[in-house]
Each structure stands twice: as structure tokens, then as C-alpha cells.
Amino acid sequence: MPLRLSTPRAFLPLRHATFRTLWLATLASNIGMWVQNTGAGWLMTSLDPAPLMVSMVQVASMLPVFLLALPAGALADIIDRRAFLLGAQAWILAMALILSALAATGTLGPWGLLTLTFCIGAGSAMNFPAWAATTNELVPREDLVGAIALNGIGFNLARALGPAIGGFAIAAAGAQAAFALNAVSFLVLILALVFWRRPAAPRGRMPKENLVSAMRAGLRFVSASPAMRAAILRACTFFLFSAAVWGLLPLFVRERLGLGPEAFGLMLGVMGGSAVAAGFALPALRNRLDRSSTVFWASLAICLAMGILALSHHWLPAALGMLIYGAAWITAGSTLSASAQLAAPAWVRARAIAIYQLSFFGVMALGSALAGWVGGRFGVPPALGAAAIGGALAALLVRRWRIDSVALAESAPVAAAEPRPEAPAASLQAQLGERSGRILEAVRYRIDPAERAAFLAAMQEVRRVRLRSGAVSWRLYEDVAHPERWIELWAVESWTEHLREETRRTEGDRAALARAAALHRAEAPPEAARFLNVVP
Incomplete structure (x- = not known):
């Protein structure tokens, strides 16, 4: 043999x-x-x-x-x-x-x-x-x-x-x-x-990023x-x-x-x-x-x-x-x-x-x-x-800074729903694009005060997800009159950059967003909205 x-x-x-x-x-x-x-x-x-x-x-x-x-x-x-x-x-x-x-x-x-x-x-x-x-x-x-x-x-x-x-x-x-x-x-x-012979990249619906962006x-x-x-x-x-x-x-x-x-x-x-x-x-x-x-x-x-x-x-x-x-x-x-x-x-x-x-x-x-x-x-x-x-x-x-907890970006998918905003109004469609100016995004949550610590911990990872995906700023606010009400705000450079957010998220990112959304305590899912900056 x-x-x-x-x-x-x-x-x-x-x-x-x-x-x-x-x-x-x-x-x-x-x-x-x-x-x-x-x-x-x-x-x-x-x-x-x-x-x-x-x-x-x-x-x-x-x-x-x-x-x-x-x-x-x-x-x-x-x-x-x-x-x-x-x-x-x-x-x-x-x-x-x-x-x-x-x-x-x-x-x-x-x-x-x-x-x-x-x-x-x-x-x-x-x-x-x-x-x-x-x-x-x-x-x-x-x-x-x-x-x-x-x-x-x-x-x-x-x-x-x-x-x-x-x-x-x-x-x-x-x-x-x-x-x-x-x-x-x-x-x-x-x-x-x-x-x-490198395979041709699939044509996307969005324009290519410019160098500075x-x-x-x-x-x-x-x-x-x-x-x-x-x-x-x-x-x-x-x-x-x-x-x-x-x-x-x-x-x-x-x-x-x-x-x-x-x-x-x-x-x-x-x-x-x-x-x-x-x-x-x-x-x-x-x-x-x-x-x-x-x-x-x-x-x-x-x-x-x-x-x-x-x-x-x-x-x-x-x-x-x-x-x-x-x-x-x-x-x-x-x-x-x-x-x-x-x-x-x-x-x-x-x-x-x-x-x-x-x-x-x-x-x-x-x-x-x-x-x-x-x-x-x-x-x-x-x-x-x-x-x-x-x-x-x-x-x-520097020994305590660990480099082991790194998973491949393309990990196994998770079944989780993310907060989805309404579609843009037809009257504003013409203003949305690469030169639209900054877009402010918001998600409103209702959180049981007993789960406040867990929510804050989950939102720390959500913050990193938003910033990794293209946000130029990120904030989380708590309603001083109603401690169960929270609003997450982040801004991106343009409407096109907002659309790119979805394509940039890994399955791990989506899982982090789902963990935060799972702490929402209301019949309806967290409310998501997008706002166009109209005053320079």
C-alpha cells in the first residue's frame, strides 16, 4: 500500500x-x-x-x-x-x-x-x-x-x-x-x-466613498x-x-x-x-x-x-x-x-x-x-x-490588554429584530443623498428601572457598534421625569453614510443591538426615527 x-x-x-x-x-x-x-x-x-x-x-x-x-x-x-x-x-x-x-x-x-x-x-x-x-x-x-x-x-x-x-x-x-x-x-x-483575474466587485446601489470620508x-x-x-x-x-x-x-x-x-x-x-x-x-x-x-x-x-x-x-x-x-x-x-x-x-x-x-x-x-x-x-x-x-x-x-477575544467579522447569524424607522417622506427624497448634510438618528426605549444597570452595560457595546459603523457622535439620555424613558441619539455625515451603516454591520454588531432592544419593556418595539439637519 x-x-x-x-x-x-x-x-x-x-x-x-x-x-x-x-x-x-x-x-x-x-x-x-x-x-x-x-x-x-x-x-x-x-x-x-x-x-x-x-x-x-x-x-x-x-x-x-x-x-x-x-x-x-x-x-x-x-x-x-x-x-x-x-x-x-x-x-x-x-x-x-x-x-x-x-x-x-x-x-x-x-x-x-x-x-x-x-x-x-x-x-x-x-x-x-x-x-x-x-x-x-x-x-x-x-x-x-x-x-x-x-x-x-x-x-x-x-x-x-x-x-x-x-x-x-x-x-x-x-x-x-x-x-x-x-x-x-x-x-x-x-x-x-x-x-x-480578480473577480469584479458587485455593483452597489450607493456611490463609492470619497478618500477623506x-x-x-x-x-x-x-x-x-x-x-x-x-x-x-x-x-x-x-x-x-x-x-x-x-x-x-x-x-x-x-x-x-x-x-x-x-x-x-x-x-x-x-x-x-x-x-x-x-x-x-x-x-x-x-x-x-x-x-x-x-x-x-x-x-x-x-x-x-x-x-x-x-x-x-x-x-x-x-x-x-x-x-x-x-x-x-x-x-x-x-x-x-x-x-x-x-x-x-x-x-x-x-x-x-x-x-x-x-x-x-x-x-x-x-x-x-x-x-x-x-x-x-x-x-x-x-x-x-x-x-x-x-x-x-x-x-x-501592557500584558493586561488582551488580543484574544476577537471573532471573525463574518460570524454566525443571529435571529434578532432591530428598531426600524419609517420610510422618508416623498417630499424630502430629493434632499437625501451624499450632500444632504448630517443625519440625526434616534431610538426611544422604555426600560424597567430595575434593569437600568443591564441596559447601560448593553448600550456601551451599542455605542461602539454605532461608531464603528460610521457615527460621528453618540449620546444616551434618560428622561428626568420618567426614569423608564430613554433616547439614544447618534449622527452620521450624510444620508448616504446612514445607508452604509446597515451594510457595515457584522452579525456580532446586530446581536449587540438586539440585546439592547430585548430590554425594551413595551408592547410596541423601540421607536426609531431619522432627522435631517436643515440649519447649517
Whole structure:
């Protein structure tokens, strides 16, 4: 009887052909990006070896995500995602070719390197939220968490291969060769996107959101989502301190260890290889630890790694530190990313992921710059030691913010009736639309005073539902003469935004509204009404 080998759990999402093709193409582009990052970091040690300038290479690559991720996420939610991704890759390709040409002709200075690194980072900033939100389209729900983890494995496999390739390319043909390899790698992804036949989105009855309104809706969703806020807080504290290694590693290898670009690439390769191995172990780890505990222990492990680096004078203990660092990095990073994606429904997913990404990339840029400043004043090892101590303390402080109570946005339906307002009067139909001005919505409840506490608790979640769905304000009032009478008021930007509220609610949101309505004590259901603002 022939022996049948089962596919490892980590590889299961690759059974979907479109995901597999785009994953492989993204792997190629990520390898090129790491080749580019290695070349830029090493070249700066020759152009201007000051610790602050070397760390600014990482700042220049990460700061665009902080600045552009939110508009990029909004655009990815409201225009064709495939065309958007193609545009981002074409921009990165053009900037990589310019960088390679300037480096080859010897006309590239330190500030030119930072500027073009920033431009390439801008393309990546446009790419990140769109690609992350696309994952949900390429695999079914049961493979989503595995696909997110596999994206992390691919990213770290690229981190294992890219720096090593970059180090040898620099040694053989200079930094311009690393930049040219990056340009070639993005051609692969562009071709994969050209051949991707994304299903056309269903035409809705309402106009598409405009950019500014979409950005505001994304911010309101995140601010009213405890799960998203917890994921962002935990990510910020993790990446703020761990970014010290990214900012200082080129100088650490060159000055502390006295080694060359090949060793720099290999150190990054050790870290990437460790991250890949840890990524394969993540499915088993998820069966033993919840997400919050996983991030906590990974945070302590990465601080241990930075402490080992701070004390190292030889490449062997330094390699051990990078080994631990890589495993901890992907364990925390993949877990936090999965939590953020699971917390966001489809209509706002790219924007929510963008806000998550701009938060941790912003603190990574800040952490890298702070590490460079501390390294310039006190030395590289003290800067790494300070980051290790600060990261451990921060992990303990934020441990109580849980990221586990996150259900998929598309959960099982519930049978519940929501308060429904009357249809608009025919005489006002012409005034209702995208430019109608604010709409005030109201629901009146009758609540048994004995159930006041339960009602207030239920309305706390109703408040978050309204704000997540697009409300710009929300209030709850109690009648001072009749304590059983309550009125809930919230406002949206326009009549069109009011109509979008219904499409944005998840089944969990509807269940929260039904729980509040179930406390209403009257023969008729709660009375709902809508009011048009007629005085500007």
C-alpha cells in the first residue's frame, strides 16, 4: 500500500492556486527588497558612518508607512485593488532603477540615498495594506489564519535569503548590483498581478466613498474597536524597542564585530532563517498558548536576544542573539497581524490594517532613530542593552490588554429584530443623498428601572457598534421625569453614510443591538426615527 504524505499545516493555504502564485511572486519581491535594504544600510556606512545617519536608512524606509498607510488603505478599500497594487509595484521598480543608476555612476550621496530609500518605502507603504486585505479574497475563512502566518513565513524567508544575496552582491559588484536585483524582483510581482483575474466587485446601489470620508470612517472604526486598539498597543510596545536592532546592526557588525558586508548579510540571514523555522512551528504553538500570551513571551525573548547582542564581542554569541531575535520577531509579528485582520470586517479591512501598520511602522521609525541617537552618544552596545530593558518593562506593563477575544467579522447569524424607522417622506427624497448634510438618528426605549444597570452595560457595546459603523457622535439620555424613558441619539455625515451603516454591520454588531432592544419593556418595539439637519 503506497505511503501518503500529508501536507504540513503551515503549507495548506498554498493549495489555492491564485494565492500560491501571488505568494511566490511576493516572495521574490520581498527578497529583492531585503537585498535593497542590505545595500542601502551598508552603503551608508561608507557614505556617512555616523550612527544616526546609518539608523536613518531604516527610518527612511519605515517612515512612509507611517505617513501614507491610512490614505493607501482607504484607496485600497474604494478602488480596484489589483490596479492599485500594480501601480505601487511600478513605482517601486522605477525608484529602484534610479537608485541603481546613481550608485553605479558614483553620483549618489547620503541624502540622495535617504531620499530614494524614502521613495521606495512610499511604494511599499501603498502596497502593504492592499496586499494584507487581499489575503481574505484569495483563501477561504478556515485557511485565513494560516495564510497570514504563511505571509509572515514568506517575508522572513526573504529576510533569510535577501540579506545574504545582498551581502555577496555588494562584495562582488557594489551596492548598485543590490539595487538592480531589487528592480528585477519587482518585475516578477508585476507579471503575476497582470495575470491575476480578480473577480469584479458587485455593483452597489450607493456611490463609492470619497478618500477623506473613507479615512475618517476607518479611524472611527479603529477607535471604537477594543480588539483593534489592543492589537495596536501591543504592537507599538513590541516594535518600538525591538527596532533598535534594525537601526544599529550594520554598525554593530562593522565596528563591534569588525566584520564585512558578507557577515552583515549572513547575520540577517540567520535571523530570517530562524524566523522561517518559527513560522512553521506557529500552528502547533497556537494550540498551546493564546494570542496574548504568545506575544508576551515573544516580547521577553526578543529582549533576551538584544541583551545577548549588547554583550557580544564575537560573531558566535551574536549569531545566537540573531537566532532568538528572528524567532521572536515572527512569532509576535504574525500573531499581532492575525489579530488585527480578524478584528476588521471586509468593508474597512484595508483601512484598519493600514492604521495598524502605520502605528507599528511609526514606532519602528521612532525606535530606530532613538537607538541611533543613544548609540551615537553612548555606543552601540549600551543602546541595545537599553532597548532590551525597556522592551521587557513595556511587555509587562501592557500584558493586561488582551488580543484574544476577537471573532471573525463574518460570524454566525443571529435571529434578532432591530428598531426600524419609517420610510422618508416623498417630499424630502430629493434632499437625501451624499450632500444632504448630517443625519440625526434616534431610538426611544422604555426600560424597567430595575434593569437600568443591564441596559447601560448593553448600550456601551451599542455605542461602539454605532461608531464603528460610521457615527460621528453618540449620546444616551434618560428622561428626568420618567426614569423608564430613554433616547439614544447618534449622527452620521450624510444620508448616504446612514445607508452604509446597515451594510457595515457584522452579525456580532446586530446581536449587540438586539440585546439592547430585548430590554425594551413595551408592547410596541423601540421607536426609531431619522432627522435631517436643515440649519447649517
